[in-house]
Amino acid sequence: MQFVDEFRRPELITRATEEIRRLADPARHYRFMEVCGGHTHAIYRFGLKDLLPPNIELVHGPGCPVCVLPMGRIDDGLSIAEQPGTIFTAFGDMMRVPGTKGSPLEYQSRGMDVRIVYSPADALKLAIKNPDRHVMFFAIGFETTAPSTALTLLRARESRVRNFSVFSNHVTIIPAIRAILDSPDMRIDAFIGPGHVSTVIGCRPYEWIARNERKPIAVSGFEPLDILQSIVMLLRQLNNGTAEVENQYGRVVPWEGNRAALKAISQVFELRPYFEWRGLGFISQSALRIREEFAEWDAERRFAVPGVRVTDPKAAQCGEVLKGVLRPEQCKVFGNECTPEHPIGALMVSAEGSCAAYFNYAHRKAAVSVQ
Amino acid sequence: MTAPGKIRFRDARVEMAHGAGGKASRRLIDGLFAPILFPSSTDPLGDAAHLSIDGARIAITTDSFVVRPLKFPGGSIGELAVNGTVNDLAVSGARAEALVVSYVLEAGLATEILEAEIRAMSAAAARAGVAIAGGDTKVVEHGKADGMYITTAGVGRAIPELEISPRRVQPGDQVILSGPIGDHGITILLARGELDIDADLRSDTRPVLPFVDALAKAVGGGIKWMRDPTRGGVATSLNELALDCGLGVVLAEEKIPVRDFVRGACELLGLDPLHIANEGQFLAVVSADRVDRALEALHATPGGECAAVIGEIAAEPARTVVVSTAYGGARVIDMLVGDPLPRIC
Numbered sequence: 001m002q003f004v005d006e007f008r009r010p011e012l013i014t015r016a017t018e019e020i021r022r023l024a025d026p027a028r029h030y031r032f033m034e035v036c037g038g039h040t041h042a043i044y045r046f047g048l049k050d051l052l053p054p055n056i057e058l059v060h061g062p063g064c065p066v067c068v069l070p071m072g073r074i075d076d077g078l079s080i081a082e083q084p085g086t087i088f089t090a091f092g093d094m095m096r097v098p099g100t101k102g103s104p105l106e107y108q109s110r111g112m113d114v115r116i117v118y119s120p121a122d123a124l125k126l127a128i129k130n131p132d133r134h135v136m137f138f139a140i141g142f143e144t145t146a147p148s149t150a151l152t153l154l155r156a157r158e159s160r161v162r163n164f165s166v167f168s169n170h171v172t173i174i175p176a177i178r179a180i181l182d183s184p185d186m187r188i189d190a191f192i193g194p195g196h197v198s199t200v201i202g203c204r205p206y207e208w209i210a211r212n213e214r215k216p217i218a219v220s221g222f223e224p225l226d227i228l229q230s231i232v233m234l235l236r237q238l239n240n241g242t243a244e245v246e247n248q249y250g251r252v253v254p255w256e257g258n259r260a261a262l263k264a265i266s267q268v269f270e271l272r273p274y275f276e277w278r279g280l281g282f283i284s285q286s287a288l289r290i291r292e293e294f295a296e297w298d299a300e301r302r303f304a305v306p307g308v309r310v311t312d313p314k315a316a317q318c319g320e321v322l323k324g325v326l327r328p329e330q331c332k333v334f335g336n337e338c339t340p341e342h343p344i345g346a347l348m349v350s351a352e353g354s355c356a357a358y359f360n361y362a363h364r365k366a367a368v369s370v371q
Numbered sequence: 372m373t374a375p376g377k378i379r380f381r382d383a384r385v386e387m388a389h390g391a392g393g394k395a396s397r398r399l400i401d402g403l404f405a406p407i408l409f410p411s412s413t414d415p416l417g418d419a420a421h422l423s424i425d426g427a428r429i430a431i432t433t434d435s436f437v438v439r440p441l442k443f444p445g446g447s448i449g450e451l452a453v454n455g456t457v458n459d460l461a462v463s464g465a466r467a468e469a470l471v472v473s474y475v476l477e478a479g480l481a482t483e484i485l486e487a488e489i490r491a492m493s494a495a496a497a498r499a500g501v502a503i504a505g506g507d508t509k510v511v512e513h514g515k516a517d518g519m520y521i522t523t524a525g526v527g528r529a530i531p532e533l534e535i536s537p538r539r540v541q542p543g544d545q546v547i548l549s550g551p552i553g554d555h556g557i558t559i560l561l562a563r564g565e566l567d568i569d570a571d572l573r574s575d576t577r578p579v580l581p582f583v584d585a586l587a588k589a590v591g592g593g594i595k596w597m598r599d600p601t602r603g604g605v606a607t608s609l610n611e612l613a614l615d616c617g618l619g620v621v622l623a624e625e626k627i628p629v630r631d632f633v634r635g636a637c638e639l640l641g642l643d644p645l646h647i648a649n650e651g652q653f654l655a656v657v658s659a660d661r662v663d664r665a666l667e668a669l670h671a672t673p674g675g676e677c678a679a680v681i682g683e684i685a686a687e688p689a690r691t692v693v694v695s696t697a698y699g700g701a702r703v704i705d706m707l708v709g710d711p712l713p714r715i716c
Contacts, residue, residue, distance in 0.1 A: 001631055001634055001635050001638070004638060008696075008697075008698075010696075010697040010698040013698040014698060014699075017698075044702060045702055046696060046700050046702070047695075047696055047699075047700020047701045047702050048700055049700075050699060050700045050701060051698070051699060051700055092641075095709075096709055105386060105387070105388075105709075106384075106386065108386075108387075109384050109385070109386040109387070110384070118565070118566060118640075122565070224698070224700075340705075340708045340709075341388075341394055341395060341398075341708050341709075351641050359705075360702075360703065360704075360705055360708075361702035361703055361704075362702065362703060
């Protein structure tokens, strides 16, 4: 498979791991945060931890859009979908994320019309096909998915599709990284920078982290070789005492970002003054809401939503895991009360959630949990 | 297995995942059906039950088919129903002799479609060498049953050379896979037309009996366990084996045959080929000293050219399936959780 197999070739991977071992100072402990949940998933799926020396610690970051969504938002979205005649659509990732009264899938088994879509454009198509129903798209994601939501809303306006709306939970990556850096219990040496987000925003927005916080950043792809190469870059920078943004994922990420995508985002969305993140609390200017001129397609304006803040179940320590303070397996409920089948927190659900990744790929007792 | 008679299924409602063949299905069966219906049985549940009637070893199985769409590249519900039933018997170590069939038809179903499926069943039965001995028909209101559901029961004669049981599996035994995985599940997913991906891919639905016959002839009792990895895929079947025999299964990722297109579609959709359903493949655990002869026999059977050893049984990690990569990493692969591809067989 082109563009994949080249980055999984054993001899290249072996060479990269040898380079890492050569560069890593045995007297030093390195803490690298992979911001993006896609990286977390790849690290576990490809067993990359097995290849790294023990003094390189990978810390999972907040870059899992499903995981950072507070439960109240899920309840709000589901309350809209409970209105008669509504079809609730979302990415498959959302389907098992628990709200207070159950996940979208559980609502489905109680009779609500819940459907998985692979893009917001598919949700719009569904609305066109079902003119007597209202189709709501539960939008999630960082700048990676925001452009496709924006383009879908532009198309909905252009084609005057009135039975379609978007419940926007789009968030932005930079404020989340800033919140991590501001957190007092955080000791990160360098960042494996998000790859997919950067295809849209480019590399420039990370420059302040490198400059002001003196933290090297390597914007990284998602194949084993990509991640290992990024670790090589970060080790070289730390050894040389530099702190710069490097673009390991140059085959996909333009330094300046994708202007067309950024334009679509700014046409349709504006920054919310603040937004609540699970684990990180309220972060100012960290999320996108739909602009007034698209009010007709904004589910939050069109429907009354309870907007209740729901505190996370006390037992689960999702916040600490999201911030990288705890590793997934250090959470009190990991693997016993909280499993991918019966998740308490979203980190155990999403393909990008660090708990799910750890449970599925690394937790040696995984198969024993079947009762 | 659950302690006899003890109901451990705690879910308040049936959800789609309970029918997806993965973890939730197993919890439902082990936690609710088994303790009530077979409270005294201590045998792991297989694809078919083996009974002794007046000294004759008989195998019996039943299966329901609720696939949508009814027709897809490489097959249709009728063909699937015959092959699925014959295969459940085959991997339990039995040759299908006769099937009975029940149809649940939706009012409004075009006769043309029904006739095509009846003909598809007849042709599949002839190909598999099994008689269709009887049946039943019910009709439900329009809007139910997706056109048609088919339920079959099959009865077969145990193949005398074979003794299939997870209890015979030991560390060092080899895991054989008959051919490339994921074709059926991905074909159905694409046939629904919801993804806007086109591909030249066909379901692999076929009877696996010729392979089982060839193996039985070549290595007989050297075959310890078999399974056709349908819903939940290879990962789920092997996790069930790991739980039933109490040992570990270690797979070598680069040895698992997967067509490029299936691999590509899985990469795109975030699925693992090991969790995708198959309808014409099977897994076998064979003792190490007979594995070469087993492979030879499969390679000599038409359609078995891609059969390969994909891993082996190990004492540790117990009750777990691990996939090792060519570059030295490893990951656990669990049963399917949830329901990535609803209603595919």
